[in-house]
Amino acid sequence: MASAAAASAGWDDEEPLEDREARAPGTRPATGSIEFARVRPNQLADDPRNPPRRLDDLDDLANVAEYGLFQPILVTTRQNFLKNNPARAEAIGDAPYVILAGHRRKAAAVRYGLAEVPVHIRHDLSANGGDAIVRLLENLSRKALDPIMEALEYQRLRDENGLKVREIADRLHIPSHSVVSKRLQLLGLPTALQEAVADYHLGVTDAEALSKLADGELQMHAWELMSEGRMPVGQAIAEVHRRRLHRAAAETKQRRGTHDPLDSPRNTADTEARASEREAAQNSGAGRFSSCERLAAQRASAEDVTQVIAQYAIRGASYHRDAVRLAHRWLRKAGIGPVGLTDPTAYLAAVEPADVVHVAFVIAVAADEARMRDPRRSWDGRDVAHLRRLEAAGHQTTEWERWRAAEAGGA
Structure with missing residues (x-):
């Protein structure tokens, strides 16, 4: 039985932290679905979907060399993992278990030479995106994801697991589904802007505002104004729209092929811009x-x-x-x-x-x-x-x- 296995391993039978975090709809443990064991670290495969990050900064886990792991690693079986991820068989190799939460703990166990580690085996998390939800919950709780990586995780839940935006928010305990929607909008930004967000050179709120512009050219133009002229995002967006209206007015003037010599170029452009704005206001209305x-x-x-x-x-x-x-x-x-x-x-x-x-x-x-x-x-x-x-x-x-x-x- 699970409790006997826990006692013999010398660690608490209590549900681990990551499972308490994962009590979102669809991830609650089912009766008979939980198992405790001790396994060798080389029996654990990293989840290939886990966002790549550095695992060499493990100083905060140095005490495992003397005391072992206080908290079990959350895993599922190879068979359960491959039910929904058959294309990833090669990526996990021959390992009998796949890590859902605890990649750093496993890396620490390998570094500090632990012969065995405690694992908490969940057989019920392979369906309906439950394994991906748990993995993402851990990464979010540890703030291990930049905003673009977070958006990619939401996209994967939507595309691979068929979850709607509202379902993703509910299962991750995110207060508003608009948070998920806005993150997904970041993936429509040009690559250069996505890299700026990932490197925290462009704030998420500003990036979300830029994502509402009609196309990548306007988004990049506004970002350049923000970077070079140190404009706030709202002012940069307004300036991009203003310049586009003036350009449209000038193009309209050129197509008509008319010119009043009494009009200065600026006055002519302003008049055409006002006409374009009136037309845009009417269409919007x-x-x-x-x-x-x-x-x-x-x-x-x-x-x-x-x-x-x-x-x-x-x-x-x-x-x-x-x-x-x-x-x-x-x-x-x-x-x-x-x-x-x-x-x-x-x-x-x-x-x-x-x-x-x-x-x-x-x-x-x-x-x-x-x-x-x-x-x-x-x-x-x-x-x-x-x-x-x-x-x-x-x-x-x-x-x-x-x-x-x-x-x-x-x-």
């Missing part, structure tokens, strides 16, 4: 309008409803008339409320009690949209929050919207 229609047709969570309505009650009154008009259009299209009433005031008066909260929520969303469309004002944090809400509902942000959000400090 049309896209947001469709997203708002979709949002009006859905029932939001109680938390979102409370937050949006409270925000509207405090700050939204100045756009109430436009908000009611927009909300009325969206709700009628969604078939919510007394859809036969074409007058917004009459519509609101006839709303059934069951729909009142949702209608209020849609009016609050419409107030934010009306406010965002006002050309007399600059965007602020409230506009950025409205844009993020629409993104969550499926809206694809335009370059112009990302530029305005960057100017507002919401890159």
Whole structure:
């Protein structure tokens, strides 16, 4: 029995630290799935999926030479490992066990000449990505991964184990699935930027902001502005968008082949840029309008409803008339409320009690949209929050919207 094996080995039968960390959904030990043993270090193969890192800095484990390992190494059997990883048979050699957590402990055992090491064998972790989850939990807890390596691990869980972003976050006890999503976005950056993130020359938050730019050329341009001009990321992104709009205006002017000699080149470019910006704002507004229609047709969570309505009650009154008009259009299209009433005031008066909260929520969303469309004002944090809400509902942000959000400090 496991307890007898533990007693004879002279170490505690208690569940090791890495398994307590791994009590995420799908990794809880099943009855009869745990086994304790003592094995030779050469019977343990390193998990070939474990991110490469230096194992020569083992001074903190020097006491194993005298006292042995206090904590067992977490392993699974070769057979279990190969069930989901048949292509890695050559990588693990003939070893009967594969390490899931404890690569440094094994390296220390080899360095300091231990004949045997305690292992904790889990037979239940080969399915549904459980072995990968445990390995990643240990690396995250030890801060052994740079942000790009972390992103690659999430990508592997998604692609090889079929886990969705929300499932990855849940099983790793990450508070928000957006953390996983943002890490994955880093893998779309140009190689040079990924290397800068991995070397901690480019902060993760700044890199995530750059990843929202339309393509690698713009991302590199913004990074150059940040590096050479020491610009904050929001200012660099806004400057990239501004230069692109001016370039588009100049190209439009050249295609038309017209020139007013009374216009200076700068005035001409500014005029064309303003025209391009107006067109971009109109196109962006049309896209947001469709997203708002979709949002009006859905029932939001109680938390979102409370937050949006409270925000509207405090700050939204100045756009109430436009908000009611927009909300009325969206709700009628969604078939919510007394859809036969074409007058917004009459519509609101006839709303059934069951729909009142949702209608209020849609009016609050419409107030934010009306406010965002006002050309007399600059965007602020409230506009950025409205844009993020629409993104969550499926809206694809335009370059112009990302530029305005960057100017507002919401890159």
